Amino acid sequence: AQSVTQPDIHITVSEGASLELRCNYSYGATPYLFWYVQSPGQGLQLLLKYFSGDTLVQGIKGFEAEFKRSQSSFNLRKPSVHWSDAAEYFCAVGESGGSYIPTFGRGTSLIVHP
């Protein structure tokens, strides 16, 4: 069965600093990978997704993520964080050829200091 690990429960960065949120997955074949963001009091919004092709994917709000098969990772990055990026971030993996229902990680809470 597929699984997702987000090793960091909380991440604190200063506004303007770079950001990397880690995501590791466990799945035998090529996974489908997603990052979602949840602002306080809101539902989840898709930031970006990887299905195939170029391993560096661009998303909304200036985020990008890189799929590294050798490391079973799909880390989310942003070069310069804004205070409005403070939110909960979820990585998710969906299996190919199966039900396609994604499995979510436990989330990483991003705190941005001014």
Place this chain on the structure above:
Amino acid sequence: DVKVTQSSRYLVKRTGEKVFLECVQDMDHENMFWYRQDPGLGLRLIYFSYDVKMKEKGDIPEGYSVSREKKERFSLILESASTNQTSMYLCASSSPGGPWALHFGNGTRLTVT
């Protein structure tokens, strides 16, 4: 724009009550989902539905049931609410046939006292 609407943002119910959480989507999506979100546990799938009148159990279906009488509406039912069902409930929908992204509602925060 895609929209998933959950009828209540906040709900307070008493132990033993029957609770209905409603979700409506306007995207003509076949797939609909109910998740439960708790701090430190992420999102856990309760039930999902591939089509009208079809439902499948997710990872934590105990204590819950669902109803999908129309394509656009997916209801989550707590037959007899208990305090351990106090949580944030998220509804989502997606297109069929692939690992498409889920579209989420804003959630219903349910408190059972």
